[in-house]
Amino acid sequence: MTEFGKSLTITETPIPGLLVAELPVHGDARGWFKENWQREKMLAAGLPDFGPVQNNISFNDAAGTTRGIHAEPWDKWVSVATGRIFGAWVDLREGPTFGTVFTTELDPSRAIFVPRGVGNSYQTLEPDTAYTYLVNDHWSADAEYSFLNLADETAAIAWPIPLADVEISAKDLAHPRLADVTPIPPKKTLVIGANGQLGRALRDAFGDSPEFEYAGRAEIDLADPSFVDSRRWRDYATIVNAAAYTAVDLAETPEGRADAWAANVTGVAALARVATEHGITLVHVSSDYVFDGTKDGAYTEDDAVRPLGVYGQTKAAGDAVVATVPRHYIIRTSWVIGEGKNFVRTMASLADRGIDPAVVDDQTGRLTFTTDIAGAVRHLLRERSPYGIYNVSSAGDPLTWAALAQRVFAATGHDPERVSGVSTDAYFASAAGPVAPRPANSVLSLDKITAAGFTPSSMLESLAAYLG
Structure with missing residues (x-):
């Protein structure tokens, strides 16, 4: 169940720049409403002014659908429109926090800001889950990406549904372990x-x-x-x-x-x-x-x-x-x-x-x-x-x-x-x-x-x- 009536708050995580946001959701017998991205309020609360240029939605039919750990050279604002996910984020940037892991659940009342170079992945916990994300750059074949295997032993992500029992792409299963990952360099x-x-x-x-x-x-x-x-x-x-x-x-x-x-x-x-x-x-x-x-x-x-x-x-x-x-x-x-x-x-x-x-x-x-x-x-x-x-x-x-x-x-x-x-x-x-x-x-x-x-x-x- 989505929690109604939260105040807009921003919480830091062990990964620098990865910020969890509690979102106010207003609901009644008809359903609910939320401001998924409200620049003025969210900047005042502590989010960066990252300048999104594109909004994407990933719809997932079944619970247990699992998406691989991908780090792109842009920032992302991740939220859920319907359903619920278990999210896992791994710092794949060059520097002392390389390999740091953070996990949490997201529903419509919680979102997360993912800075450039932090690997992003999720597993759906309910059917008909719509995962949405705003990004501040367009996809480019020339951009530098990095990937991490979902089952990496060093990251040791505690997936709620075992990976052997979920829907995963063959490409995501073939991603490298942490020791072989190419870190994302700083801007x-x-x-x-x-x-x-x-x-x-x-x-x-x-x-x-x-x-x-x-x-x-x-x-x-x-x-x-x-x-x-x-x-x-x-x-x-x-x-x-x-x-x-x-x-x-x-x-x-x-x-x-x-x-x-x-x-x-x-x-x-x-x-x-x-x-x-x-x-x-x-x-x-x-x-x-x-x-x-x-x-x-x-x-x-x-x-x-x-x-x-x-x-x-x-x-x-x-x-x-x-x-x-x-x-x-x-x-x-x-x-x-x-x-x-x-x-x-x-x-x-x-x-x-x-x-x-x-x-x-x-x-x-x-x-x-x-x-x-x-x-x-x-x-x-x-x-x-x-x-x-x-x-x-x-x-x-x-x-x-x-x-x-x-x-x-x-x-x-x-x-x-x-x-x-x-x-x-x-x-x-x-x-x-x-x-x-x-x-x-x-x-x-x-x-x-x-x-x-x-x-x-x-x-x-x-x-x-x-x-x-």
């Missing part, structure tokens, strides 16, 4: 722009585990819309977009403007659609150039964007698109320094070559070492911090470009007085081509990222280590 993290300054830092932060995939421009070019067909996106949990068009002055030319919009907006919009459609977390790296630099004080994540030039406009537009993705992190940075050509390396080279530079002294900000960006991204993902915008730069008192150049000269054993200050207007007065406007104030507040538990490095300490 992957894809880093786009993996060959740039930040991309290389992300490689160092994440490592070479198969869980992480790195794509340079040759593998994924955001300016080429065909990249959306390059992957089976349901196999990814996270995309980190470290790619961008960053030639701020060239962006002011007709050709540069087109390229900047193609990579920073059109390509990012395609990424956002992919992430939204497949429930992927999208991490997107932005810039202080989304601001006009006129604020008195540090910019917070809540300040309105007011970009001055084409590059800043494309970054602001990209941010607005990424903000529509349900699971997103927008990382705002300034004055990025990593492996490769950058301001610090240029100043060190000038110092060594005996060149005394004039450096802009009316723009103020902080350097952001790529190790800080990569560390912040890793921290936010690992801690599952609230989605949204986070400012990330290295920490310390803000300085002008000229003051930073003097620090570089001093750290490399040269006289810092060889660096002279000059206004932005004077510096670019003799420029041969277009010059993008720069924000005079690029200082970003770090209160939110530090409150999230990540402490950026000291800018000057990191500078000394970088030069050393």
Whole structure:
């Protein structure tokens, strides 16, 4: 008999992510009614927002019908419309809980959320049992499946009706024992722009585990819309977009403007659609150039964007698109320094070559070492911090470009007085081509990222280590 009048409650099981739900069922002399999937209420109760795309029903004529242990690369919401089942679930995912077993009975008043990679099977306890399940992906011949024998001695499932007395398919009887099962790997993290300054830092932060995939421009070019067909996106949990068009002055030319919009907006919009459609977390790296630099004080994540030039406009537009993705992190940075050509390396080279530079002294900000960006991204993902915008730069008192150049000269054993200050207007007065406007104030507040538990490095300490 179906139990009426339960409250909606969610209970954890020994298998991580496998959640049992008690469902309210309302009945009278005519029959009963229940909300089999009610997103708003069930999310509030603790179920994940898994985004089902298909609803399947398996009807079973006789009691004792037994279905094999199958682990698919998608999530399932399993319930019973009529009848009753004994369900058995085995964790077939890579990791320390591989092989863990959980069993329970399901009737119309109890359902279960089965995460990707957990083997699912059942045995009907009543005739005319209708077993229903919602899934968040469509069947694919290219997907990675895993199977376990129903009679596996290690799992030792206590089937209520002996397997010798029930209806089972020959295929299910032939599945491997646990020792021979191929575990389902975790969903992957894809880093786009993996060959740039930040991309290389992300490689160092994440490592070479198969869980992480790195794509340079040759593998994924955001300016080429065909990249959306390059992957089976349901196999990814996270995309980190470290790619961008960053030639701020060239962006002011007709050709540069087109390229900047193609990579920073059109390509990012395609990424956002992919992430939204497949429930992927999208991490997107932005810039202080989304601001006009006129604020008195540090910019917070809540300040309105007011970009001055084409590059800043494309970054602001990209941010607005990424903000529509349900699971997103927008990382705002300034004055990025990593492996490769950058301001610090240029100043060190000038110092060594005996060149005394004039450096802009009316723009103020902080350097952001790529190790800080990569560390912040890793921290936010690992801690599952609230989605949204986070400012990330290295920490310390803000300085002008000229003051930073003097620090570089001093750290490399040269006289810092060889660096002279000059206004932005004077510096670019003799420029041969277009010059993008720069924000005079690029200082970003770090209160939110530090409150999230990540402490950026000291800018000057990191500078000394970088030069050393």
